[in-house]
Each structure stands twice: as C-alpha cells, then as structure tokens.
Amino acid sequence: MSAPSTGKPAPRLPLERPRKLYTLANPRKSLSLTIVTGLFALYCIVPMLWLVINATKSQQDFVSSFGLGFGGHFALWDNVAQVFTFQDGIFSRWLLNTVLYVVIGAVVSTFLAALGGYALAKHDFVGRRAFLLIVLGSISVPGIALAIPQFLLFAQLGITNTPWAVLIPSFINPFGLYLMWVFSDQAVPTGLIEAARIDGAGELRIFLRIAFPLLAPATVTVLLFSFVSIWNNYFLPLIMLKDPAWYPLTIGINQWNKLGSTAGNGELIQNLVITGSLLMIIPLIVAFLSLQRYWQSGLSMGAIKD
Amino acid sequence: MSRQLLTQRTSVSDVVADHQTFRKPKRRNVGLAFIAPFSVLFLFVFIVPIGYSAYISMFQNKLIGGKVFIWFDNYIKLFQDSQFYDGVIRVVLFTAIQVPIMLFSAIALALAIDSLRLHGSRFFRIIVFLPYAIPAIVSTLMWGFMLGIRYGLIGSLNKAAGTSFNPFAPETTMISIGVMVTWGFTGYNMLIFYAALRAVPRELYEAAAIDGATEFQIVRHIKLPALRSSLIVTIIFSIIGTFQLFNEPNILTTLVSNSGITSYYTPNMYAYSLAFTGSQQGYAAALALVMAVFTIAIAYAVQIKGMKNAFNK
Numbered sequence: 315m316s317a318p319s320t321g322k323p324a325p326r327l328p329l330e331r332p333r334k335l336y337t338l339a340n341p342r343k344s345l346s347l348t349i350v351t352g353l354f355a356l357y358c359i360v361p362m363l364w365l366v367i368n369a370t371k372s373q374q375d376f377v378s379s380f381g382l383g384f385g386g387h388f389a390l391w392d393n394v395a396q397v398f399t400f401q402d403g404i405f406s407r408w409l410l411n412t413v414l415y416v417v418i419g420a421v422v423s424t425f426l427a428a429l430g431g432y433a434l435a436k437h438d439f440v441g442r443r444a445f446l447l448i449v450l451g452s453i454s455v456p457g458i459a460l461a462i463p464q465f466l467l468f469a470q471l472g473i474t475n476t477p478w479a480v481l482i483p484s485f486i487n488p489f490g491l492y493l494m495w496v497f498s499d500q501a502v503p504t505g506l507i508e509a510a511r512i513d514g515a516g517e518l519r520i521f522l523r524i525a526f527p528l529l530a531p532a533t534v535t536v537l538l539f540s541f542v543s544i545w546n547n548y549f550l551p552l553i554m555l556k557d558p559a560w561y562p563l564t565i566g567i568n569q570w571n572k573l574g575s576t577a578g579n580g581e582l583i584q585n586l587v588i589t590g591s592l593l594m595i596i597p598l599i600v601a602f603l604s605l606q607r608y609w610q611s612g613l614s615m616g617a618i619k620d
Numbered sequence: 621m622s623r624q625l626l627t628q629r630t631s632v633s634d635v636v637a638d639h640q641t642f643r644k645p646k647r648r649n650v651g652l653a654f655i656a657p658f659s660v661l662f663l664f665v666f667i668v669p670i671g672y673s674a675y676i677s678m679f680q681n682k683l684i685g686g687k688v689f690i691w692f693d694n695y696i697k698l699f700q701d702s703q704f705y706d707g708v709i710r711v712v713l714f715t716a717i718q719v720p721i722m723l724f725s726a727i728a729l730a731l732a733i734d735s736l737r738l739h740g741s742r743f744f745r746i747i748v749f750l751p752y753a754i755p756a757i758v759s760t761l762m763w764g765f766m767l768g769i770r771y772g773l774i775g776s777l778n779k780a781a782g783t784s785f786n787p788f789a790p791e792t793t794m795i796s797i798g799v800m801v802t803w804g805f806t807g808y809n810m811l812i813f814y815a816a817l818r819a820v821p822r823e824l825y826e827a828a829a830i831d832g833a834t835e836f837q838i839v840r841h842i843k844l845p846a847l848r849s850s851l852i853v854t855i856i857f858s859i860i861g862t863f864q865l866f867n868e869p870n871i872l873t874t875l876v877s878n879s880g881i882t883s884y885y886t887p888n889m890y891a892y893s894l895a896f897t898g899s900q901q902g903y904a905a906a907l908a909l910v911m912a913v914f915t916i917a918i919a920y921a922v923q924i925k926g927m928k929n930a931f932n933k
Contacts, residue, residue, distance in 0.1 A: 338825055344737040351732050354725065355747045357803065361762040362750070364773075368765075381766060381773040430658035437651025445655065452666050454856070454919045456864045458888045459908035462895045463669035466676065483665045491658065517650040546755035548867050553896060564757045571761060572874045584771070591758040598753040603746070610811070 369393060369592040373585040393589035400570075400586055407559060408566035409593075412545060414477065415562055419484035420540040427487050427536055431494025432525050436507060446495070449488045457549055465553050479554035480562070484544050490536040497532035498525065534608035542598060563594045670909075677906035681899055694906035703884040704907060708914075710794065711886050715862040718798045723854055726806050727847060730813035731839060745814070749807035756804070756867035763800045764788075764875040788872070790880025797868045805861070809854045816850040817843060852926035856919045863915050864888050887911050 336342045360382075367384060368376055372392070375385025397405050433439075434446060464483060468474045473482075502525045510520045526533070548564045555561060558569065571587045602609070677694055679687045698704055729748055733741045751759065767787040769775040774787055787796040820842065828838050866888040869881045883897075884890035887907060895904035 338829060339736070339822070341735070341737055343739050344735075345739070347732055347735070347737050348739045351729065351738055351744055354729060354806075355744055358748050358751055358807065361759070361766060361803065362754075364766055365758070365762050377771060380776050381771070426658045426661070430655045433651045433654030437654065439649075439651035439655070442651070445659070448667075449662065451916070452662075454860050454916045455666070455670070455912050456860070456888070456908065456915055458864065458866070458891050459673060459912040460666065460669050462891065462901060462904055462908055463673040463676065464665060465895075466901060467669060467672060482661070486658070486661050486665050488662075517654075521654070542753055546757075548755070548757055548871075553892075564755055567761075568757055568871060568874070571871075584765070587761060588765075591761055595754055595758055598755075599750065602750070602753050606746070610815075 365588060365592050365595075369585075369589040371585060373582060376585050376588070377582075389585070390589070393585050394593070397586050397590050397593065400583065404558065405563075405566065405590060408561050408563045411477070411560060412562040412564075415480050415484065415547075415551075416541055416544045419481055419544045420537050422485045423487040423490060423540050424533060424537045426485060427490035427494045428526060428529055428533060429521065430491050431496075432498045432502065432521055432529070434491075434495045435498035436502060436504065436525070449491055453488050453492075461550060461553055468554065474554055475556050475560065477560060480547070480551050480560075483550060484540070484547070487536065487540055490540060493536055494529065494532055497529055501532070502528050531608050534605055538601060538605055538609050541601060545598060563590070567591060567594065670912075673905040673909055676902050677909055679902040681902065687902075690902075694903050695910070697903065698906055698910060703882075703890060704887065706882075707884050707887040707890050708911075711863055711865055714794060714798065714865065715859055718801055718862060719855065719858045721798075722802045722806050722858065723809060723851070725802070726809035726854070727813050727844075727851075729806070729810045730817055730847075731843060733810075733814055734817040734843070735835070745811075749811055751804050751806075752808040754804065757871055759800055759804055760868050760871040761875065763796065763803070764872055767796050767799075768876055788876040788879040790878070793869075793872070793879045793881060797865070797872070800868055801862070801865075805858070809858070812850050812854055813847055816847055820846045848926070852923060855922050855926075859918055859922065860915055863911065863918075866892065 364381060367382060370388050370390040370393075371379065371385035372387065372389040375387070375389070379385045434442060460483075465474060465479075468479050468482075473479050506524060507520055510524055515523070545562075546564065547562070548568075551562050551565050555565065558566070561569065567587060567590050570583060570590065573583060678689060678691055680690045680694065682688050729744075732738055733745055738744060754762075766772045767774050769778060769786050769788075774785060778784055786792065824842055825838055828842060833841070865886045869885050869889060870892075872879055873881050883893040888911075891904045891907045891911075894900045894907065
C-alpha cells in the first residue's frame, strides 16, 4: 500500500540521522504550500477573532480602541450579563424561540426526509421518478418566490405571527430527502429488509429498527445542516413575524443593531450586539466541531453519488 | 463509517442472496404511505404557494376597487422596469465574478489539503469550513463593523495612513459583499471537492507515480477530472445562492450609511420591498416567478453543458 517511492537508501554517514522515508501516503510537508493556505485560513479566522476580542470591550472602548486590540478593561462578563438583562431579558426569550424552532424543525424535517428517502430507495411505487424530479427541481426555486405566497396563504389561515409560520416551512428539506435517498440506496442492504420480512416484521418496524439505525451518519448530517439553516434563518422569520416575543435570535439581534444605528437618538448598544452575536454562534461551532466525524462522512456520500 | 457499512453490506447480501427471488409481492402502498407525510407538507409549502403566486401575479392592488384582474400586465410592466433590470444586472455581474473566485479558491484548498503536504491539514480543513456555520446576520455585522470607516479596522488604517478608502462607498459595496459571501461559502464548497478527491482510489496515484508522472500531471489528469461532477453541482448551488442575494445588503442598510444600497439593489430586495412595504404583492409575485424561471433555466443550462463536456471527453 505505502511503498516507498521517493526515498533512496543513500549510503549513510556515521553521524547522520536516519533519513525519513517519504512515500505517496506520507509525502514531504511543504512549507510554502502551508503558508499560502495559511493566508486563506487567516482570512477565515480574523473576523471570528475580531468578534471574540470586541465582545470583551465596553461600548466606550469599542468606539475608541483599535479593532483587533483589547480595550481598557475586560468587560466580557459585564456584556454577557447586560445581554441577558437588556429590555427585560428579551434575549433569553429569543434564545428559547430559536431553540424551539431548531429542535422541532430539525427533528421533524430529518425524520420525514429519512422516511421518504428510504421509501424512494427501497420501495417501488407509482410516480416515484416524477416525485424525485419535482422535489429536486424545487431546490432551485428561490426562497422569495415561495416566501411571498407562503406569507399570504399563512395570513389567510391566521397563522402568521405565530411559531407555526416559521415551523411549517422548515419541516420540508428537499436536499435532506435527496441525501437520505442516496444513503439508503447504499447503506441499507435490500437482503436485510427481505430477511426481516420473511421473519414477519412489519414495514414500519423494519424501517425503525433496521433501516433507521443504518442511516445514522446521514441522519446526523441532515440533522446538523437543518440545525444550522434554521438557526441561521433570517428571511422567513423576518416576513412571518411581527411580534418581538416570537423573534428568533437572528431577527432580534438585527433589531438591536437597528436600535443602535438610528442616528443620534438611539442608545448605542453595539457591545451588546457583538456579545449577543458571539453567544449566538457558540452552539453552532460546538455542534460542528463535536460532530465532525459524522457530517464529513455524510457529506461525502452526497458528493460521490452526484 | 461508510466504508464499514459497505463491507457489511456485501457480507449480508451474500448470506441472503437466496431470498432475492421473493421480491416485492404487493408492497406498493407501503412506499406511498412512507412518502405521504413529506408529500402532503411539500404540497402545502412548495406547490400550492407557487400556484398561488402565479395566480396573484395576475392581479393588481388598487387603492379604489381592491384587487383587479389584469392578465399579464404585471409581467409586461416588469420587463419595462429599469429598477428590475438594475438588480438583475447587479446579481448577474456579482455571480460572474464572485462564483469563479470562490470555486477556484475552494478547489485550490481542497487540492492543497488532499496533497497531504500541509503541516496541520486537519486544522486548515476545520478553520476554512467554520465560517459556513456563522449566520449571515453575524457575518454581515462582523464584516460591516470591521470594514466600516467609523469603528472598523479600515477606519484605523485610514487614520494611520491618512487615506480615505471606504469599502462601503457606492462603487465598492458590492466588492465588500463579495468578500463576505466568499468568506462564508468557500469552506463548504471546499469540503465537497475534498470529499470527491478522497473518493479517488489511491492506487491510481501509485500507478501514475510508477509511470513517472509528476505531481502536476497527477493533478491535471487524475484529480481535476475527478472533480467534474462536484463542480457542476457547486456551480448550480452557488448560482442559486447568489441570485437570491438578500441578507447581506438588507442588513447593511442599517449598518452603514451612503453605501448605495437601494430598495431595488437585488431582485430579492426589490420583491421584498414591493410586497411588504409597497403592498404590490401581485407585482412582487410576478418578479419572483420570473427570477425563479431564470434561475432554473441557468441551472439547467449549466447541467446540460457540464454533461455534454463529460460525453465529449
């Protein structure tokens, strides 16, 4: 597998250290390539550093000190406390709303995608191909083409300005269905399903007990990406919700930002906007870092099939 | 994980291969039942709204008389609307410049990481991907503050150097938005390319090395062709994304002043302002539908072109 290809057995001088063998599987590291890649990594990380640094500044320091330097005194904990108490602690309410939308939305959409994707891969029924084509086509429909009529329909049903208006659209994840279909096709052996049928297991039981556990890597991937897209959703809640009590964090933080920038008469609370932003992204970063193994393998499944 | 599953699959299907002859007697209804919950909701949040959109696009809200049926007048008006063209041209130009830069960077990064020649490649893979997890609202706030001349780094640099460079002047705002979007999505695309590269059998590289191929030749003749289908997918998704540009300019309007961002800066912003501040929902629906058809047509063209190239090879 890893046959040496570049290292030559050179005649060794007595004092020379044994030379490392460079192989295809373990080539020589390149410093210049690392530096070039490092420049791009710097572009990726500087804004996040900026956010962390500025979350530790008081409002006065934020306005007066250099962007990537620390301020006069370390105000991170003051800022965090203020974020949770400003406007009667509405930030906690927004956080709870976001968690509500994310948990229900991600769980329901992932389960529906798994059920549907499995059915498409392992069951034959009328209109299967047409269904798949329509769902895949729907991925390229711009969000706004849906959002305006969704808003008008929901308004007629009287569910705008309620959590349902944000939840119901998030239950459908066409790309998740696609990923689940691809994954079911590859990871659930048809023979296993047949064997369970012969043993007399019902179809729903076969799905829940046999197929669903085998779909775990894809499930974690779809769950995580729904988590991110719902957590980060801005446009849908922006048009659906008027009552600040139902806002998710994205809309709430922008509301605070507007408050600060209504020139002159507004109270400047950029320190709270920045600290709130930092608090908002921590759960996402933790989720991505801790679930790496799953989503990386899940994502590659989708990429290879294409 | 996936490899484990695949090996499991072969062994299990060997064992039960005999049962293959028993295949599906009358289980068609089960498949339909499994797909039903998704389908019903899909109908409710995708198909019905699109149909409804087409319906209201033929109406106009009049101050006196309420909704009036006007056939295709909204579409005719749209194709003569210079504000609509202003937005369309802006996002098309943005797409034509930003998408190639982003995808080229993503491919270069994927190749660099896959070459195994980086110190700390795992670290790079994660760092470059991480911006994808940051919501548009936070990334726009960060970049808006950082690039802004009032509180930001650019302000400090201007003060130090005595210059007056403004990233959010009307001529440069779009470039700044490009910097934000590229920041957010390069890592995601990089991971897709990286996954495709990892799927290339390593034996191919060994065989090429034995035949005396240089690293450059391996990239040119093995790795880049392996990226073709992922490239088509990423181009399509990027086009869909940039045509819908909304969050960044919408949030920037409250963050920086005199940035040149108008209510019709992008087609999505125009549709939004028509529908929700101008209460011209019929006109907004017509605009959104035209953009949807335009987007799907471009995505389809990219796919056809990509497949044709694959056949010619």
